[in-house]
Amino acid sequence: MAGLVQPSHALVNQWMFAGSGHWAESAKWQTGVPKVGESVYIGSAPGTPLEVFVNASTATILHLGVGSVFGSPGGAVQHTLNIQDGAVLRVLLECTVEAQGVIVVDAGGVLDIGDGIMTVKGSLVMNG
Numbered sequence: 001m002a003g004l005v006q007p008s009h010a011l012v013n014q015w016m017f018a019g020s021g022h023w024a025e026s027a028k029w030q031t032g033v034p035k036v037g038e039s040v041y042i043g044s045a046p047g048t049p050l051e052v053f054v055n056a057s058t059a060t061i062l063h064l065g066v067g068s069v070f071g072s073p074g075g076a077v078q079h080t081l082n083i084q085d086g087a088v089l090r091v092l093l094e095c096t097v098e099a100q101g102v103i104v105v106d107a108g109g110v111l112d113i114g115d116g117i118m119t120v121k122g123s124l125v126m127n128g
Contacts, residue, residue: 014041039063043079060090067101083109
């Protein structure tokens with residue numbers, strides 16, 4: 001992923017399903033539901049728009065990339081991460097939204113970057 005420095009110890013986990021779904025759906029991820037210490041990427045299927053929903057849960061990860069695959073662009077279609085009411089997503093080091101990426105945070109949802117870095121080349125939408 002352009003601009004995102006990968007520590008050699010970080011595990012990579014990307015959305016592998018060629019369509020939309022929920023963050024907690026283990027089978028749609030490369031290595032199961034993302035865990036602390038992982039670098040997570042949404043945008044694995046160039047040409048296929050998708051939306052991943054985080055709902056009613058708390059997740060903590062090391063890095064987040066939306067709209068791209070590790071090391072390459074995600075294509076000309078939009079890839080979206082939607083953090084819904086009651087959900088919390090904590091990104092400990094770095095969050096990057098590529099040009100084809102969108103993060104939507106609904107009213108009651110939380111995207112916690114803490115002291116990390118956030119780069120937005122696409123869109124960050126805060127609802128409500």
